[in-house]
Amino acid sequence: MGFIQEVLTSFVAIMPVTLAQSLILAFVVLGIMIPFRMLNFPDLTSEGAFPLGGCVCGVLLAAGASPLMGVAAALVAGFAAGCCTAFIHLRFRIHTLLAGILMMTMLYSINLRIMGKSNLSVFGSPAVFDWVPFARPGFPASKIIVAGLLALVAFMLLYMFFRTEKGTAVRAVGANPDMAEAQGINVWAATIGGVGLASAFSASSGALMVQSQGFADVNMGLGILINGLAALMIGEAVVGKQTVWRQLLAPFAGAIIYYQLVSFCLAAGMPPPDLKLATGLFVLAMLALPSLKRGRGPAPAREAIRE
């Protein structure tokens, strides 16, 4: 009994820290969900866009820019990166996954170039979290409030957008690109804009993370994709994905649940090096579930990873 109590105590003790972290990382999950589910464009750019946002923000903070400026610049940089991935796919007919790998590999060099070194401390620089009244700066409460509010705003704006005439058109591009084109929708514009927007979210997450942890690192994106995917799978399993509302809620709910789960596993004594293996197996299980349920039979077409 002593062991369980110990595990629970340390798990509960770091709960707020984990919650703050998960709300910041929810934007990466959102950046993974939008291309994957709304545009049918499995995208890996976030693995590069997340540190890109972090590096851009870190450099600006170190130069004395305002934290808001840092987030804004990260958004722009991320948007550009996402647009490039979508353009590579559309123009050269390269598979979306390969386009994403190309982009994130190139972004690694670009991130190093931006920072000039592999990591940069911005400890003590102002952060957007400092602006919360009544909360002591640097404590999880202020991070939870700021990240939570930003998440709420992003959720509401996206929910309203996907119900507009333009938003419906973007979803149609994901559902059936040929049909969308035949209905007068510019598939290129919708894809480039949508993937760009998603990468902007991933980059903003990186910027917030740098402000939260006080340093930027070119390797901060390592494994962010698989974590985000796992979070998305959990979110979809919990809140579903049948409607736009649920599909948009899934990244946020998933991020919160997933990172608490990870924190619990670590508190229970799981060796940190095993974490990626466990996460990978979990994502595999979630993706495999539909085909296991369907029973044996011909393997679905390769493109079926899209569902």
Add this chain to the structure above:
Amino acid sequence: MLEIRSARKVFYKGQPDEKVALDGLSLSLATGEFGIVIGSNGAGKSSMLNAISGALILDSGQILINGADVTDMPVHQRAAKLARVFQDPMRGTAASMTVAENMLLADLRSSKRTLRQGLNATRLASYKERLSILGLGLENRLDTRVDLLSGGQRQSLSLIMAVGGSPDLLLLDEHTAALDPRTAEIVMQATVRAVRALKLTTLMVTHNMQHAVDYGSRVIMLDAGRVLLEVAGEEKARVTVIDLIGHFSVKTDRMLLAN
């Protein structure tokens, strides 16, 4: 009005398997005319339809819709002028979206999409009314995802989506071929009613010779990428299935079975 001027398209140019899909094809269809396109497999029917819709870029030649040259227009820009129903019910609708959302997509085919709310009460009411014409009960399933509908229902939805907004040109690509005979008949009747009521300029590709005889004001037979035969006016009214089949250079089983 549709005008195709000496359209030419060659696939795999310069390679051993070079194939001339359109060989200087010229065709003109007056406003309000209902043209039926027949021809054996490989005659160039699909290539012609793809060239008109913009999915296929011509090597040379011109395509005009209502006098406007659309030869170099991408598919999404031509969409303002034409609508198409595909043979495969899957291709014409967005499966993971609802019936109402699909109607909305087609509704805005020729207008600029804004950041205003897409589905509002006015639109939903008009979609309900337009779908009720079919008598398939689709008007009560506006919130149903399209992939839960049967092939016939999906194709009927595609048709209603296509004729909405009275396009300058309606392209029907064997749109009843994948349906069971009864559903095919329902969809065909709905098509004829809509084309008549809205006086749509229509081009329908079919392998069903009976349809070619029964419907339309002009029959156009393609062969090897050019027009082999055109029957219109009184001659069209008298033409029989036997007459048409007689003109096929290769009589495929599929056409004979269609009788």
